Amino acid sequence: MAVLVTGGAGYIGSHTVLELIEKNEEVIVVDNLEKGHKKAVLGGKLIVGDLRDMDFIRSVFKNNNIEAVIHFAAYIEVGESVKDPLKYYNNNVVATLNLLTAMKEAGVDKIVFSSTAATYGEPENIPIQETDKTFPTNPYGETKLAVEKALKWADKAYGIKHIILRYFNASGAHESGKIGEDHNPETHLIPLVIQVALGKRESIKIFGNDYNTPDGTCVRDYIHVSDLAQAHVLALEKLRKDGESDVYNLGNGKGFSVKEVINVVRKVTGHSIKADDSPRRPGDPAVLVASSEKIKRELGWVPKMNDLEKIVETAWNWHKNNINGFDDK
Incomplete structure (x- = not known):
């Protein structure tokens, strides 16, 4: 079946x-x-x-x-x-x-x-x-x-x-590099920052830098x-x-800030990525992180790639080799 x-x-x-x-x-x-x-x-x-x-x-x-x-x-x-x-x-x-x-x-x-x-x-x-x-x-x-x-x-x-x-x-993307993230329009942070590295956009906007977080930017689950x-x-x-x-x-249990994501993409890609401070967006909470203790305990879920650098590496591998996405539209 x-x-x-x-x-x-x-x-x-x-x-x-x-x-x-x-x-x-x-x-x-x-x-x-x-x-x-x-x-x-x-x-x-x-x-x-x-x-x-x-x-x-x-x-x-x-x-x-x-x-x-x-x-x-x-x-x-x-x-x-x-x-x-x-x-x-x-x-x-x-x-x-x-x-x-x-x-x-x-x-x-x-x-x-x-x-x-x-x-x-x-x-x-x-x-x-x-x-x-x-x-x-x-x-x-x-x-x-x-x-x-x-x-x-x-x-x-x-x-x-x-x-x-x-x-x-x-x-991220599959480790084989065969499939990855291809949205149009793209709204997710990691591929948007990668687009700057690829020269597809001039800069990345940081919406708010005065949140009650370690570096002032929003923290999210990836x-x-x-x-x-x-x-x-x-x-x-x-x-x-x-x-x-x-x-x-x-969830990953701790989350990563916008600035952390941008810095990791800079490190992985070797590109200088311009980031512009912008006003906060309405309704953006400072921190959004979910606990996954229940699924780990009951179903034995063990994330293999919860390191941000590894996540970005797989995404970069996909995007640099598929600069136009799947190109099947």
Whole structure:
């Protein structure tokens, strides 16, 4: 039987597909290729289509022997979600309800959901715990929380079991250099700083340098994308083993500041990177770091690349050799 990976041509999705393939899993990828890339899918069967099309997603389950789902397909840009919340509710919530409906009809009862630590909003504690209150401060986080709530009720009503994974910043690239991060537009710090090193932008903006942190800049979680992929596979294995729904944070435990990231990119690339101080952005907390003690304890998750320099090295290796990304649009 196959594992269906929605959004499997995207950044984290493609790394998870590769992780599954390396474990000899049969994989089916569904992606509309709006954000994803055909060239990022290094194995399995790619079916191009949109989860908002109910007939399409029903056909996927009808024509394939699917055991479980790992669900990535979503819009992820916080700023855009504030400007166009209905776009995010339509893609992130409505599409997921279609997916769950098709799963129910097909008798598929296991799903791993790629959520976000943005569901917590302004953190009560650092590091953030799974039991902390969830009050998202933007539509993106609200759409992910809406799906989490739908999963809870789908479990009670239909027995569809779920693992929810909440995390902040996926980063880096596969050690093989075959796949990496290719967003357009790019909004993540590490690839943006690398773009300066590659001459694709003049400078990087530092939004606020007077926060209550060691160097005055915001501190954030950065987790290597392959470690995230491994966590999704471990979550699937848990569902197969005990069939119990649960939620887990994924974090590095301490976080890195904006200035730390810029300095490490300078060191790794050997390029002088111009950084410009800019005013704070509204709603940016000083520190966002999630605790991953629960998933380490219960599922045996062991991040292999939690060193910032190693993360940046893999990202640099990908970007310098793929200066135009996957170039398949």
